Amino acid sequence: MALKFHTLDVFTEQRFGGNPLAVVPEADGLSDDQMQAIAREFNLSETVFIQTPTRPAHSARMRIFTPRSEIAFAGHPTIGTAVLLAELNAPAHNGEKDALIVLEQRIGTVRVGARVRAGAAAFAEFDAPKLPAEAGVLPPDDVVAAGLGLIPSEVGFENHAPVCFAAGNTFAFVPVTSLEAIGRARINGAHWERAFEQQGVSGVYVYTRQCAHTSSAFHVRMFAPQVGIPEDPATGSAAVGLAGIVHQFDALPDGTHRRVIEQGYEMGRPSQIVLTLVVASGKLTTVRIGGSAVRVSEGTLEV
Incomplete structure (x- = not known):
């Protein structure tokens, strides 16, 4: 049986950046x-x-x-699939395509708005199907630091402390002090297992306010060896959880707040995720994930 496939780079406006995705239609x-x-x-x-x-x-x-x-559920597959379906199937008006792509996922139905313009990378965004919520407790900071190959004083900044949040997938969120420290973070052997694998998390999301670009709010890395991903270039589902972190620790006022997250730089695959939070009456009511995607290749699978 022959099946067609497409690959895209997601959360980037340029090929060979962002997070690569394979999509198999039909x-x-x-x-x-x-x-x-x-x-x-x-092996993506x-x-x-x-x-x-x-x-x-x-x-x-x-x-x-x-x-x-x-x-x-995962963020970059949602963005990439919506962009592909919009480019392949949406009708064009004056050379432009705007589409609402409705995707059935195991987590539920996800509605994605996609925008395709000539000469520019396509853009898509969706409201998270679940809002983030705290989910579990992490061990002391010295154990968490050891799991990442860091020292305890490099874990935490301001009032941010390690915590677990879930929004379909559960992640450990670990704030670190600097761009230099996050660059040294790694999966540190048996220390990793003690710090994270016993907690039942899907991955570990390490973040800092120090960024490579002034337009970014956070620089992040995500490690998920438990599901076969040593490091991920861009992680939309974890960015949903980061919204819970920002709301909890940064005390956002009511209104709409936009944050750009940079990821994948240590892997040579720079990515930008647009995170939008809506706060009403002191509560987080909406989390929106957005990003660009570009098609890279297509071919045929023999199954």
Whole structure:
């Protein structure tokens, strides 16, 4: 059986940056084992398989696989799949395409607005299907620091402290003092297991306010060896959790707040994630993730 596939770079306006994604359309005939084998072959952070939606009004059903397992939700597959479907299927008006792409995911239905313009990278954004909530407790800072190969004084800044948040996937969020310290962070052998694997998190999201660009609010890295991702160039689902962190520690006033997150720089794949938070009556009511995506390649799989 021959299947077409596409690859895109997501959360970037330029090819060979951002987070690469493989998308396999017309994947209804594939078994779970076949999808997992294909994802393992691509060996990207995630591979998406597009299937016929359960409701005709929806755009597609999508299943998301890391090289090791299926996951319920992820940000860059959502953005990349929506951009691909908009470019392939949306009608053009005066050379422009605007589309609402409705994607059925294991976490629920996700509606994505996509904008395609000639001569520019396509842009898409979606409201997170779940709001972030605290989820579990991390060990003391010295244990957390050791897990990342850092010293305790490099963990935490201002009133920010390590904490777990979930918004479909659970991440450990670890604030660090500087760009230099975050550059040295790593998966530190047995110390990592003690600090994080026993906590049941999907990954560890390390962040600092020191950034490579003045337009960015946070510089981040994300490690998820538990699901086969040693390091991720851009992590939209974790950015949803960061919204909970920002709301909790930064005491945002009511209104709409926009933050740009830079990631992937240590990997040579610079990425920018646009995070929008809406706060009403002191509560976080909406989290929106946005970013650009560019198509890179297409081909045929023999299954």
